[in-house]
Amino acid sequence: MDLYKEKIKKLYDETASLIVRLSFEGKLSSEEMRFLLNLLDFVILKRGNFEIVSTLKKWISKYDGSETDEIIKATLLAVDFNNSDSIRFNMELIRELLEVKG
Amino acid sequence: MNLKLREELREDLMFDLESERRVLSSMLHSEDACIEAYSLLSTSDFYSPKHAAVFELIISLFEREIHPTYVEMLKEAHSLGLLTNPQDIEELKYIAEHYIDDENIKYWIKKVKDKSKLRKFEAFLRKNYQVLGEQQEIDVEQTLMAAEEELTNLTALEIDDWIDTPEDMANLGYNEVERRFLRFKEIKEKHKGVIPLDGLPTGFDNLNHITLGYKPGDLIILGAQTGHGKTAFALHTAKAIAVDNKKNILYLNTEMSREQIALRWGSILSGIEHDRIRSGDINETELSIIVNGYSRLRESGFYSYPCPNLTPEKTISIARKFKAQKDIQMMIVDYIGRMDKLDMRLQEWQILEQIVKAQKMLAQNLKIAVMCLVQLNPDGTLQGAKRMKNECDLMLKLSPISREELEENEELKKYLNPNYYIFIEKNRDGRSGVRIPVNFDLQKQTMKDAERVAI
Structure with missing residues (x-):
């Protein structure tokens, strides 16, 4: 995996984990968490x-x-x-x- | 000291958490890795219960055709209530970080599998050690034989392999005979002599009668010369199975585009000439007939995968995926002469032989019927035919009936407009050497049994 892709992957993993963690801490509702996770997949993986x-x-x-x-x-x-x-x-x-x- | 050393050694020997993480991480990034792991591993192969749970989660997403990304896994774990504290998220992230290129997936799967076998071996040793310790009187021969059988299963056999004991074989034989006896009774009483199929319909009554249908594990080879109906035969088969009987099939085409396949269906399902559909030379009534035909296709079990650079490995991977996600009953490869050569040093017939062998194994492993279309030489022979014949269960040849034969053959005069033969060259389960006259309408791309002339 090249350096750029590696950075993007790290960013993706970190952001996804952060979103779920914030939901755990009660700072995001379940709906907000789902929206942000879907947005992350949409932008990074599906290149929407x-x-x-x-x-x-x-x-x-x-x-x-x-x-x-x-x-x-x-x-x-x-x-x-x-x-x-x-x-x-x-x-x-x-x-x-x-x-x-x- | 000695004991401690042994414990350390054992810990290192019995599991490999890194390999488990790498397999799981690869499944999160690559569909090919998912397909490989899906067919080679099971939950019990993972030592860590958490890894086993993640594997189950990924597989459940994959089976539902949801691409198992890290985000999808988090969403699924959250909705199932599997994330109970922030530490769980960190563990999942730690797994996702162990990414590997999917070309290496087989290496890591093997490592996980090997450790799993080793743990089973350890359990075997423990169990037998316990037997020695607990029993007062031991039947040495019996104990050794039981241990040997168990050990053989561990070393030689894969999960799905099976050795029939005499009892198994007798039960299987009796059940088969009983099933056939009851079916025969049913035929006489209910179906008035018409034999119900054992497998999937062929689309031809006469071929159904002789073969009893395409059965799971069967490899069917259909040969025809260029331009003599290979694809028409394949789509006719697909129609009988997927459209008329709503069973799922996968159709791999190496030559035609998606549009070409879709247009052929228009003709097959409407009975309107293919050339006219292609050029758009149809009236409004015909358009509505075609729309009606496509609505039948929409509700069918026909899955098409146009793939110009198909390799035997790719067919295996695609078939596994569609078996897992769509429970396909049959795969048609149209046609194997167009598959990419992986080893340029091999002769054409050697490559075809390898492909056919791979397809037979695939049919048996996935318990589906596989039909391979092959090209006949201009003289009607097939390159490497003998070897292909050995591998397949049913070998059919589709060839035109010459004008001379139509004029001279008295038997053919009993049929209305026969123009092609389906010749059964090999039939593992029944009669072979039979010629079935059929009618192939090239313009409408349709095939049917040639009708008998009414007396």
Whole structure:
């Protein structure tokens, strides 16, 4: 395994373990843990659409704990990462909600 | 001091946790490693109970067609309540970190397997030592013979191997005769003389009657010249098994693309000429007939794997995967002459012989029927035919009936439009040397028994 792949693998293992550990410590709910694990597999192993990552970054930069943020979070948790239609539909919804936030 | 040394030695000898971790880690990263470990190891081969639990978890994901990544394993372990403290997560991570390239998987599997055998050997020694200590009077001959049998099983045999005792053989024989006796009675009473099949339907009534179907463990070889219906025969078989009888089969094609195979099905299931479907020259009624045909295919058990660079090793790995995940009853390899040569020094017939041997072993190990399609020479002979014939259970040849024969052969005049023969060159379980006249519609890619002329 080359150095780059080795680093990515280490990052993947560490991140996955961290997510489950945080759930253990009660800092993440089961749904949040599942979402983050699925996102990790989707981005690193399935090399899925990186648009989802840029949308998430945009959301984090605008996050203020408002009601819209709660709706965005609920929308994210409902994403089925095995269904491309579900990803597309929910990302579109989140982008619209982010526009509403301004 | 001596005792301590022995304990240390034993600890080192009886298990190898690193090999166990490497096998598990490789299974998390590579499907090929999963297939290998799935077929060669069992839970009891792992010394560490935690490793055994992880192995079971990975296998359960694999069987459900979920790619067993580290994340999937964590999710599964979490939902089953197997993660009880943060230390469990660290242990799983430690396993995942022991990654190896999957080319080395067989080496690590062997190490795990060897240790497992060694532990069984130790248990054998302990048990026999106990027998010596506990019994007052010992039948030496009997004790030694029992020990020898157990030891033979440990050294010579794999998990699935089996030696029949005289009692086993007698029971098996009686059960088989009884089954056939009851079936014969049933045929006479219920089916009015029509013999039910022992295996999978062939798609031809006459061939069914002679062979009683393709049975688990059977290797069937079908030979035909180029352009004389090898693929049509394979898909006709697939239709009989997967579409008409909803049994799962795996079809490996080395020549055709996914689109070509899919288009052929359109023709086979609708009865509309293949050329017209290919060019799109069909009307709306025909389109709806074709759609109807594809909906039958959708509900069937037909799994297709187009693979231009197929090797014997790859067929084994794919068949194992589909047996585990889809419980396939049959695999069709279309065709073996197109398989990649791994050793360029070998002659063509030697390679074909090796491939055929590998397929026969595969059929027996997985208890599925395997059909291999081979190409006949222009004179209707087969290269390496004798050796292939030795290996297979059923050898069929598909060949056109010449115009002269159609005009001169009185027997053929009893049939409506026969244009091909299926010649049974070898049949381990029944009659051979039989020619079955069939009708092959090249345009519609369909085959059927040639109908008898009504008198």
